[in-house]
Amino acid sequence: xxxxxxxxRRDLEIQRFPLLLYALVPLVSLVLQAWLPxxxxxxxxxxxxxxxxxxxxxxxxxxxxxxxxxxVLGIFEDALTHHAIGINGIAKTVVGFLAASTGVRIDVENxxxxxxxxxxxxxxxxxxxxxxxxxxxxxxxxTNWLAExxxxxxxxxxxxxxxxxxxxxxxxx
Amino acid sequence: xxxxxxxxRNLLVLLVLLAVQIVGLAVQVHRSGSGxxxxxxxxSGGVRLIRLWANALVSPPxxxxxSSRNGIVGVWQNYIDLRHVRRQNKDLTQTxxxxxxxxAALLEDARQGERLQALLHFQExxxxxxxxxxVIGSSGSQQSHVVYIDKGEDDGLHRDMAVITPDGIVxxxxxxxxxxxxxxxxxxxxxxxxxxxxxxxxxGILRGxxxxxxxxxxxxxxxxxxxxxxxxxxxxxxxxxxxxxxxxVEKVVQDPDRDAFIDIILKPAARLNSLDxxxxxxxxxxxxxPDEKQDMAESRAVDxxxxxxxxxxxxxxxxxxxxxxxxxxxxLPPDQQPLNDxxxxxxxxxQPPQPLHPDQFSPxxxxxxxxxxxxxxxxxxxxxxxxxxxxxxxxxSAASTANPPRRNP
Numbered sequence: 343x344x345x346x347x348x349x350x351r352r353d354l355e356i357q358r359f360p361l362l363l364y365a366l367v368p369l370v371s372l373v374l375q376a377w378l379p380x381x382x383x384x385x386x387x388x389x390x391x392x393x394x395x396x397x398x399x400x401x402x403x404x405x406x407x408x409x410x411x412x413x414v415l416g417i418f419e420d421a422l423t424h425h426a427i428g429i430n431g432i433a434k435t436v437v438g439f440l441a442a443s444t445g446v447r448i449d450v451e452n453x454x455x456x457x458x459x460x461x462x463x464x465x466x467x468x469x470x471x472x473x474x475x476x477x478x479x480x481x482x483x484x485t486n487w488l489a490e491x492x493x494x495x496x497x498x499x500x501x502x503x504x505x506x507x508x509x510x511x512x513x514x515x
Numbered sequence: 516x517x518x519x520x521x522x523x524r525n526l527l528v529l530l531v532l533l534a535v536q537i538v539g540l541a542v543q544v545h546r547s548g549s550g551x552x553x554x555x556x557x558x559s560g561g562v563r564l565i566r567l568w569a570n571a572l573v574s575p576p577x578x579x580x581x582s583s584r585n586g587i588v589g590v591w592q593n594y595i596d597l598r599h600v601r602r603q604n605k606d607l608t609q610t611x612x613x614x615x616x617x618x619a620a621l622l623e624d625a626r627q628g629e630r631l632q633a634l635l636h637f638q639e640x641x642x643x644x645x646x647x648x649x650v651i652g653s654s655g656s657q658q659s660h661v662v663y664i665d666k667g668e669d670d671g672l673h674r675d676m677a678v679i680t681p682d683g684i685v686x687x688x689x690x691x692x693x694x695x696x697x698x699x700x701x702x703x704x705x706x707x708x709x710x711x712x713x714x715x716x717x718x719g720i721l722r723g724x725x726x727x728x729x730x731x732x733x734x735x736x737x738x739x740x741x742x743x744x745x746x747x748x749x750x751x752x753x754x755x756x757x758x759x760x761x762x763x764v765e766k767v768v769q770d771p772d773r774d775a776f777i778d779i780i781l782k783p784a785a786r787l788n789s790l791d792x793x794x795x796x797x798x799x800x801x802x803x804x805p806d807e808k809q810d811m812a813e814s815r816a817v818d819x820x821x822x823x824x825x826x827x828x829x830x831x832x833x834x835x836x837x838x839x840x841x842x843x844x845x846x847l848p849p850d851q852q853p854l855n856d857x858x859x860x861x862x863x864x865x866q867p868p869q870p871l872h873p874d875q876f877s878p879x880x881x882x883x884x885x886x887x888x889x890x891x892x893x894x895x896x897x898x899x900x901x902x903x904x905x906x907x908x909x910x911x912s913a914a915s916t917a918n919p920p921r922r923n924p
Contacts, residue, residue: 372569373576375655380662383788384727386655405525413532421569422652423659424689424699426543426554427562428536430656435536439529471658478537479544480552484704484725489657 357401358513367508368394368411372418387489387496391415392467395434396460397505399441400450401512408445412438426479433470437463453502460501464494554705558690567692570663574695577652578665626811644798645679646670650790651695660703660723662686662790667694675754677796683760683784684708684748685793696795701761702729702787709749710761712779715739718749719779721761729762729787731779732770740767746781756799760784 371390379386395415399408416434420427441463450456468490475483520527543562547553558566648664666672668691678685678698686700687708699706702723710721710731717740719731731746744764750757762781770776 376652423654
């Protein structure tokens with residue numbers, strides 16, 4: 343139970359990064375998200391902007407910053423598709439808010455928790471996306487839930503490598 | 516009030532941002548005539564601006580990565596693979612020779628096709644002007660099957676131009692930016708193209724399904740449709756020219772919404788998941804290389820000469836026909852036409868005409884019994900029973916016997 347509560351001083355620390363990283367990592371995630379499916383084809387089961395959103399939201403522990411990060415990355419993702427702008431934006435907004443809100447309450451330094459969190463938030467993002475598309479907009483969209491599950495697993499696998507890598511860039515006092 | 520805002524500021528920010536985005540979404544969709552909601556195919560000014568920014572932000576690094584990858588691959592192929600270049604060169608030379616022969620045959624078919632096309636007044640063209648482009652990126656979303664190519668408005672591209680590969684169709688251009696363009700692929704759920712099954716000639720609409728596979732929808736159940744059948748573009752959508760390969764039938768499944776209908780899952784002819792280079796059809800006017808143009812012009816000239824000769828011959832025969840007496844008299848009824856008359860036109864001709872100046876060679880004297888009396892009016896003379904038909908004389912002997920010496924009776 344101790345791993346699920348942020349009861350130590352270290353857990354409540356806000357992670358800080360170089361300013362350049364806040365701009366560069368989201369941009370790289372967008373570029374790779376657009377480019378890698380060309381190489382991997384139909385096996386591109388991941389969402390790098392979502393991983394970045396969750397990582398910074400968890401690290402900053404600020405729901406507002408997590409929400410804004412989700413809005414920006416989601417809208418840019420939408421802009422690269424041919425769908426309406428805002429569908430991914432809403433999904434990532436919710437995910438950023440939830441991740442930051444959760445990060446205040448749990449020990450986000452635990453690797454297993456972070457991976458589990460990214461898996462669940464991926465499914466939440468897919469569910470919000472489909473809800474907005476089909477219910478709010480009333481558009482037709484056939485859904486392959488197996489693909490969404492694979493994407494959640496892919497995000498978890500990438501996060502397992504990506505989170506420790508980014509942790510190295512933290513600015514410690 | 517201030518404490519309320521401070522206390523719930525996180526939630527308020529979330530709600531405000533969500534509300535703004537929902538309003539933004541609401542202005543991007545509209546209700547169609549059939550009552551269904553649909554996205555506006557043409558983006559409004561604000562939406563296009565956001566897409567332009569995103570494209571300007573993402574495309575340059577994508578192009579950089581793409582060109583770097585191509586450079587590395589090029590170095591590998593140019594250096595490492597040089598070991599096999601001689602053998603490849605030999606193989607390629609043989610291939611070129613074979614292709615030249617095939618090209619000659621195909622060119623002849625093209626000429627024939629062009630002649631038939633002109634003959635039947637077809638407006639559709641079979642050879643097009645294309646622009647090669649490289650795929651530099653994708654949308655990155657499983658729900659949006661679009662790719663970005665490295666040619667845009669500056670290269671003369673426009674919306675709704677067809678994008679193909681030598682293997683088959685890829686999609687159509689949905690959005691054009693100054694240096695890039697967005698291509699909506701045929702396996703997207705919002706795409707649409709008219710297709711026809713090659714053997715059964717069944718027509719349908721092509722779109723993508725949730726798994727990213729192209730499928731033909733809206734087809735009545737038909738047992739003739741079998742896996743492996745080729746599917747071609749029907750040409751009715753004004754985007755894809757007719758007859759381009761789309762794919763082959765992979766399987767036939769029941770339409771989940773309508774019992775009497777089936778959906779045909781296709782295996783796309785083009786490799787949609789690993790596209791490198793594509794061709795954008797920029798013009799539907801016929802376009803031949805210069806040497807083939809010259810060849811076709813010569814072919815046309817030869818064909819024109821043959822046709823002119825045939826026409827001249829026909830005209831000459833018509834003139835000749837007018838000069839010759841006709842067997843058909845316009846003023847007579849059909850049963851009295853000379854052609855149908857069995858009686859000889861000249862009754863006197865029943866008997867051979869008598870010679871004007873009989874001699875030893877005359878038919879009446881040829882028998883050697885007694886010489887015939889001289890005749891002055893053969894038309895009125897009585898027929899000679901033993902008279903023989905005179906043989907025509909030709910050549911020098913005929914000239915020498917034209918005026919034979921008169922015999923003394």
